Amino acid sequence: MHHIRERVALLVLGLTAAACGGAQLNQARVAEVQSSVVAAEAVGANDQPRAALHLQLARDEMAEARRLADDGDGDGAALLLERARVDAELAMQLAKTEQEQEKARQAWQKIQDLQKEQR
């Protein structure tokens, strides 16, 4: 958890420095997106195809948002940042859902194994 905070802080600093020459990005939003990306990675989003797709979209949109901000297009950057946020959030949720569904499958498998033992 501490490691994640450090990464987010570094990212914020980097974005702030980059923003010096162009439009300003909403740093709270940037931090929020980055947190969601890290959290999605932590729950295994890279291992689940649909979650991995949205995680990649989030990364690309973040990069595009930075580029637009650098080019002085603050509004466009803000829109892309919002897209990145929902994609990262969806990636994390998809990975979590997959995890819980797998746990449910294992729980039912345990019951089936128990029933086999009883026969």
Added chain:
Amino acid sequence: MKTATRLYFGASALALASAACGASAPTPELMTARNVYSQARSSEASQLNPRGLHDAHKALSAAERAHADDAGSPAERHYAYIATRKSELAIAQASEALALKEQQRAEQDYKAGLERRSEQMAQESSQYSQQLTQTQTQLQASGEELKAREQKVAELKAAADRAQAQLRQMEAIREEEGRMIISLSGGVLFETAGAQLSGRAQTQLATVAQALAAYTDRNIVIEGHTDATGSDSTNQDLSQRRADAVRSYLESHGVPSERLRSVGRGESEPIASNENAEGRANNRRVEVIVEPAQQPRTSSASQATPDPSAASTQAEDAAVATPPDARPRTSSRQK
């Protein structure tokens, strides 16, 4: 509450759709957003994740407004994109909630299954324990029965040994060619010239019957003998009746009838001289012969009268075996 929520979302969707009718065609992004929102509404999200569905609805409303304001604009595309993701998020959150519920239900079922199994095993364990106790009790009973039988056998053997010892003390027992011969004095067993057992005979024969009980696999021949006093036919008849009397006594005292055979030898096999009183007294006797072990006789043979030819052969044998001074007979001697 859930029905009200559905009605609210449904009415809103219709309003948004009708508002869109008057304007230009929606962008593909908006079409997708509407479609995915519709899926979310008909999924378990309507029951398990109304809040997420509400967020998706708000996002779709923003997209619809952007479309109404400026159809095909970047704002419409942007908000439609957001709305699509929000709907997908609502579905995924509902799926997670459903998976958690299933886990909970599975855990409860698993716990109940374990409890049932535990009860079943306890029941089986109790049954096995009862069976074990029963088997142990049966084994103990069998052991005690075996001990009792062993004790009975030992008692019988001791009794037979005692009886044999008594017979030996009487010096009335001898062995010839594997046969055990118990010789009983006719003077002790019977009244003169009769075949009725005397009181003393009962005591003596009781000892013999006890001893014979030990020979359950042997055939027994009872031979009656007389001295040479009187006619051959009278002596033959008397010896047969005396052998029969002894046989009946032994039968009635536990010696199996199928192993008994009685034979009258008459005066044909003297063991001493018939010329004096002592010799004739020795010749008047009943011999109980325990034969070597063989198959039991059938009942039809048990009381067979000796074959005349065999009798004559035996008489000849006796004549050969008996010394010349033992053969003369006297007409006035007792039987």
